[in-house]
Amino acid sequence: MFDPDELEEIREAKAEWEDETLGPTLDRFGERKEEFTTDTGGNVVKRLYTPDDADVDYDEDVGFPGEKPYTRGVYPTMHRGRLWTMRQYAGFGTAAETNERFRYLIDNGSSGLSLAFDLPTQMGYDSDAMMAAGEVGKSGVAIDSLHDMETVFDGIDLGEVSTSMTINAPAAVLLAMYVALGDKQGVPREELRGTIQNDIMKEYIARNLYIFPPEPSMRLITDIFEFCAAETPKFNTISISGYHIREAGSTAAQEVAFTLGNGIQYVEAAVDAGLDVDDFAPQLSFFFNAHNNILEEVAKFRAARRMWAKIMEERFGAENPKSMQLKFHTQTGGSTLTAQQVENNVVRVAYQALAAVLGGTQSLHTNGKDEALSLPTEKSVRTALRTQQILAHESGAADTIDPLAGSYYVEALTDDIEDEAFDLLDEVDERGGMLDAVKNQWVQREIQDVAYERQREIEEGERVIVGVNEYQVDEEPTVEVQEVSEEEEQKQVESLDARKDDRDEEAVEAALEDIRAAANGDENLLPLIVTAVKAYATVGEICGVLREEFGEYEPGMA
The missing domain is CATH 1.10.10 (Arc Repressor Mutant, subunit A)
Structure with a gap:
């Protein structure tokens, strides 16, 4: 965006500033520490960024919202036209209790529902199975049959809501229940809206809630792609999840690389099954984490959009613009929440939500402050939802599109994350693709190495976690927790x-x-x-x- 002569003048001016203005101040006062890094330690943060650090080609690297390379957003008006969908994760105990929470969220302004399932349901077991004992309704709602799904959505018109379901190995079964319930309510299948997570690769990588081997799992996923393309065109068939990869300890660049790597694996499986990329790719969606470093997270979202557009066009020959648009849901970082001084989590969640909005998310879930301890209470869920509403209507963050574009630091960091993520994808390809890299545990080891180093930094005080290793208090107040009996x-x-x-x-x-x-x-x-x-x-x-x-x-x- 700057001609060579201008850049040379800036370099010379910066050198003069460093010598005459900065140098004496450093000699006298120094800085807080020798080196600053981004939140995940993947990039050294320079003292000052200038146009020389972000010499991007505007058309090729930045562009306009709703046009390639989609760095600034997948829609022309973004949040000026329509706010992101405000989802709140719910699901605990019985289906009747979850229905009550859903009604409460809708009454308080939630524009999307997000359904959490208990561990037995996620593993494909009924509540009366021996393997389910002690876990029924504990981490989400127990869904055994269509009767439970009917109860969860009693009085809720599936034609009026968008529902996200966090389910993977048995995703085909839970999607089938949602479709069957829509049929019973008389909602045309083409009007059903929502998302199923349906991301088995990240289960092999980070969560371990898998059932079947990779090949039949991929077959189920491509069956879903084909079925939904024909029957439920407004329903997102997969939410390719970097969230749990980040929760396992990855860097921001690893989150992007391994998430898009999983996406590549799914697209390849569908193409190999005979599906046309432009028939199913518009229904793909993604799910990312939002952590505390606001600028790094914004850059991460911008880099991911740009990368996916390149991958779909150059690697798979996609021609439909919707096939190249990375649409994503964001959830604030559960692993960043602390059991100590839980009120601090309200602040963490607010900053993380701001990063997601500045980064152009399509929907957002804000964690309750007490989720480091238990399922969130009704009060903490309301506060989490109000956080989004204040952000939408009072902060001004949604009033202009991609407001941090052109920041020398953000543009440079966007480039850095993209470069690092593509380098990781190149290594994945050298290892035979994402599936082989996961089977051979290479991806898992890469994440574990980062997680170990981060924990060491916390324990040795190199990384400050407020209320945990700095600024502690002697007594903690009693916190109300949600329990399942x-x-x-x-x-x-x-x-x-x-x-x-x-x-x-x-x-x-x-x-x-x-x-x-x-x-x-x-x-x-x-x-x-x-x-x-x-x-x-x-x-x-x-x-x-x-x-x-x-x-x-x-x-x-x-």
């Missing part, structure tokens, strides 16, 4: 038993056998799973059939 678990099991007693067992068995047959062929499984859930076949029964036919994944298996 054993009685509620028993109620869920009794409800499941009652539903099984009421259903047509012959219809259930026939539907499960159709799924079994299709699992051994190449027929799309989604229509058959929809039929099964409409007969009130359970998550555990459907996943049980697929376990028998596909097998279960063990780390290190080929």
